[in-house]
Amino acid sequence: SQQGEEDPQALSIQEGENATMNCSYKTSINNLQWYRQNSGRGLVHLILIRSNEREKHSGRLRVTLDTSKKSSSLLITASRAADTASYFCATDLSASGTYKYIFGTGTRLKVLA
Amino acid sequence: GAVVSQHPSWVICKSGTSVKIECRSLDFQATTMFWYRQFPKQSLMLMATSNEGSKATYEQGVEKDKFLINHASLTLSTLTVTSAHPEDSSFYICSAISGSRSYEQYFGPGTRLTVT
Numbered sequence: 001s002q003q004g005e006e007d008p009q010a011l012s013i014q015e016g017e018n019a020t021m022n023c024s025y026k027t028s029i030n031n032l033q034w035y036r037q038n039s040g041r042g043l044v045h046l047i048l049i050r051s052n053e054r055e056k057h058s059g060r061l062r063v064t065l066d067t068s069k070k071s072s073s074l075l076i077t078a079s080r081a082a083d084t085a086s087y088f089c090a091t092d093l094s095a096s097g098t099y100k101y102i103f104g105t106g107t108r109l110k111v112l113a
Numbered sequence: 114g115a116v117v118s119q120h121p122s123w124v125i126c127k128s129g130t131s132v133k134i135e136c137r138s139l140d141f142q143a144t145t146m147f148w149y150r151q152f153p154k155q156s157l158m159l160m161a162t163s164n165e166g167s168k169a170t171y172e173q174g175v176e177k178d179k180f181l182i183n184h185a186s187l188t189l190s191t192l193t194v195t196s197a198h199p200e201d202s203s204f205y206i207c208s209a210i211s212g213s214r215s216y217e218q219y220f221g222p223g224t225r226l227t228v229t
Contacts, residue, residue: 035220042119042206042222043157088156099145099210101218103157 004089004104012110019076021107023089024069030092032065033101034074037086046074046087081113115141117209119221126197126228133193134224136207142187143209147218148180151204163190197228 004025013019023032031050035043049056049065049072056063062075076083086108090101116139126132136146145164149157161182163169169182179201181193190209194201204225208218 033217040204040223040225043208043220045217045219048217099218100147100159100162102159103149106156108154 115219146190
């Protein structure tokens with residue numbers, strides 16, 4: 001399977017703490033995206049990082065990408081209870097010539113108030 | 114921002130019946146739409162890629178005769194689950210991309226299908 005792996009599978013932290021999630025993938029990519037999903041809802045796009053970028057910021061989010069290790073991390077700083085959700089990375093299949101994305105297994109984040 | 118809607122948001126049907134789920138891009142033309150299914154506490158699994166005016170491309174292991182996909186216009190794709198069985202119960206999510214920003218997928222809110 002080309003599906004990416006994320007760890008941890010579940011993470012529980014206190015409000016105000018930082019949360020770090022990791023994503024590993026198997027094939028060469030053009031870009032990697034992170035998404036958030038609240039329980040039973042659709043996905044919300046958080047951030048896209050291209051293969052030639054190493055780090056990207058968006059508000060309280062910081063994403064890093066290490067193409068040599070085929071891994072990415074998502075850091076949420078100063079977490080809030082509203083950040084409770086599942087987070088997925090998605091990688092494009094650059095070799096396929098399509099715009100298909102493969103999703104990682106996801107990390108379920110719970111932020112305790 | 115780009116908005117994608119799905120209808121219905123949830124549906125309950127009896128085993129053996131067919132169910133149609135619609136995916137619409139409301140404020141942009143979607144050159145490509147994708148259909149995913151998601152089981153509880155699991156990730157999204159890509160089922161098929163749908164391009165307007167052409168046949169859908171199904172992922173390995175997805176039965177094309179069971180999951181009929183039609184992309185008749187640049188704003189509408191439909192997924193029909195034929196002869197549904199309880200194991201087809203799942204959360205079905207569509208996404209759409211536009212030609213101008215093809216790297217970003219816009220996701221619908223999902224449709225929860227329960228087959229009894």
